[in-house]
Amino acid sequence: MTESGGSTWRSIVSLPVLLFVMAGFPPICCGTQNYGGKPFRDIAKEVASYTDVANKIIDLAVYGKAQNRSYEKLAAFTDTVGNRVSGSQNLELAIKYIYSVLRLDGLENVHLEPVKVPFWVRGEESAQMVLPRNHTLAILGLGSSIGTPKGGVEAEVLVVESFEELKRRSAEAKGKIVLYNQPFVSYGETVQYRAFGATEAAKLGAVASLIRSITPFSINSPHTGWQDYQDGVPKIPTACVTVEDAEMMARMARRGEKIVIRLFVGARNLPDTNSFNTVAEITGREHPEQVVLISGHLDSWDVGQGAMDDGGGAVISWEALSLLRDLGLRPRRTLRAVLWTSEEQGGVGAAQYFQRHKVNISKFDLVMESDMGTFRPLGIQFSGSQQARTIMREVMKLLQPINATALEEHGEGTDINPWMEAGVPGASLHTEDKKYFWFHHSNGDTMSVQDPVEMNLCAAVWATVAYVVADLEEMLPR
Numbered sequence: 001m002t003e004s005g006g007s008t009w010r011s012i013v014s015l016p017v018l019l020f021v022m023a024g025f026p027p028i029c030c031g032t033q034n035y036g037g038k039p040f041r042d043i044a045k046e047v048a049s050y051t052d053v054a055n056k057i058i059d060l061a062v063y064g065k066a067q068n069r070s071y072e073k074l075a076a077f078t079d080t081v082g083n084r085v086s087g088s089q090n091l092e093l094a095i096k097y098i099y100s101v102l103r104l105d106g107l108e109n110v111h112l113e114p115v116k117v118p119f120w121v122r123g124e125e126s127a128q129m130v131l132p133r134n135h136t137l138a139i140l141g142l143g144s145s146i147g148t149p150k151g152g153v154e155a156e157v158l159v160v161e162s163f164e165e166l167k168r169r170s171a172e173a174k175g176k177i178v179l180y181n182q183p184f185v186s187y188g189e190t191v192q193y194r195a196f197g198a199t200e201a202a203k204l205g206a207v208a209s210l211i212r213s214i215t216p217f218s219i220n221s222p223h224t225g226w227q228d229y230q231d232g233v234p235k236i237p238t239a240c241v242t243v244e245d246a247e248m249m250a251r252m253a254r255r256g257e258k259i260v261i262r263l264f265v266g267a268r269n270l271p272d273t274n275s276f277n278t279v280a281e282i283t284g285r286e287h288p289e290q291v292v293l294i295s296g297h298l299d300s301w302d303v304g305q306g307a308m309d310d311g312g313g314a315v316i317s318w319e320a321l322s323l324l325r326d327l328g329l330r331p332r333r334t335l336r337a338v339l340w341t342s343e344e345q346g347g348v349g350a351a352q353y354f355q356r357h358k359v360n361i362s363k364f365d366l367v368m369e370s371d372m373g374t375f376r377p378l379g380i381q382f383s384g385s386q387q388a389r390t391i392m393r394e395v396m397k398l399l400q401p402i403n404a405t406a407l408e409e410h411g412e413g414t415d416i417n418p419w420m421e422a423g424v425p426g427a428s429l430h431t432e433d434k435k436y437f438w439f440h441h442s443n444g445d446t447m448s449v450q451d452p453v454e455m456n457l458c459a460a461v462w463a464t465v466a467y468v469v470a471d472l473e474e475m476l477p478r
């Protein structure tokens, strides 16, 4: 998950819902409205007729011969390839690997769609506190950061808790390294410091900026992520420090101690390079041109293994197709797995996919994304019309045997966002993700975060929702 998965677009998506409510439309609940010419009660019956199919999918994924297959696929992939940041050879290796295994798995229409992606290289980096004591800080440069001049920068640190405090103390920022020791509120809110911290500090003449890692929990782990420079504002190097070091420097500053850091950032921004979105399908038997899209992203940060973010989401999207293939289930519409590239730079691969395919937007039934971890599934988050929501509520009842029936608001995901903004119903996997940001974008994002049983359940949810929606007589109403 990247920065743009935050609150800004959420408010955009929820606007139509808000207007709907404000306009005083009656709540929809009962068996009176029409859907594709059928009264709702018939739709509930139609969905309920998938109970046996759903149970077969669940049995295969959770208890049958596909048990632990998502986990094993993900382990083989991430142990073999490791992490895979946009532009890197590892990402291209990852795409080749997945392309080959999708073909070996016998899926249909397996192909790559070329896109241009950012190419940022970390290089060597370090941060040494020289005052008030000698201490080596654990840091990670932030994606798209420029490097420091040769020899690094050595400067006094100005510690602030917020953009408001920075504004109040703007006269003090010139020539300093600004450190944001912002508390973790939520990812959507707190990530603003990662995205815009360097720019806000640069406007006041700072020479570099540091952020406290965006996480509610830390064992001295730095958490990287993309950041945005702003046109017309000088670019300054920027990195994250750990929660522990940020809090320590805040205590030092409160005691009036002078803090000096020597910072080296060896990062470089190279010209955009070639990459690919990876696609596999089960072609629809009746309406092959109509699509249910199911997705996760193959790229990751250049730390850890990218197992949780988002190897798990990519692999369950693949596994959903494998499960249906094993059961000989071919839905009315095409089920298309898209494994995105360069999500972490702001949904770059997905944005180009949207531009290329939006000509067929009326044929996109539902877009699905898993990018908040594959922990124990609770259900899905959904964005769409009230009528579509009413149908999805019935679909989720099929997941009663594994207790994953929740239908929440706000389908989310950087990569499906363009479709949802254009009015296509969207769903994201909702799991027990309380620990997600503990590992996010850090060296802690490894296979050890993953649990085979939880992944089985995720794959069952993903396959069931995708299959049933792709097989209903009518597309979801917009």
Ligand SMILES: *[C@@H]1O[C@H](CO)[C@@H](O)[C@H](O)[C@H]1NC(C)=O
Pocket: 067, 068, 452, 453
């Ligand atoms: C799947 O993983 C669980 C948890 O590690 C284990 O108990 C079970 O035996 C595994 N099943 C198979 C078929 O390997």
Ligand SMILES: *[C@@H]1O[C@H](CO)[C@@H](O)[C@H](O)[C@H]1NC(C)=O
Pocket: 134, 135, 136
């Ligand atoms: C500070 O620590 C670094 C790294 O351990 C070391 O290279 C350097 O000599 C130390 N400087 C002082 C002044 O102790």
Ligand SMILES: *[C@@H]1O[C@H](CO)[C@@H](O)[C@H](O)[C@H]1NC(C)=O
Pocket: 288, 289, 356, 357, 359, 360
């Ligand atoms: C749009 O849909 C048609 C019909 O399925 C297909 O032939 C065409 O390739 C699609 N175009 C794009 C850009 O996806």
Ligand SMILES: *[C@@H]1O[C@H](CO)[C@@H](O)[C@H](O)[C@H]1NC(C)=O
Pocket: 401, 402, 403
């Ligand atoms: C679902 O919940 C029931 C009742 O709490 C429990 O017995 C069952 O084991 C749960 N199933 C799964 C797959 O978690």
Ligand SMILES: [Zn+2]
Pocket: 001, 002, 297, 309, 310, 343, 371
């Ligand atoms: Zn992600």
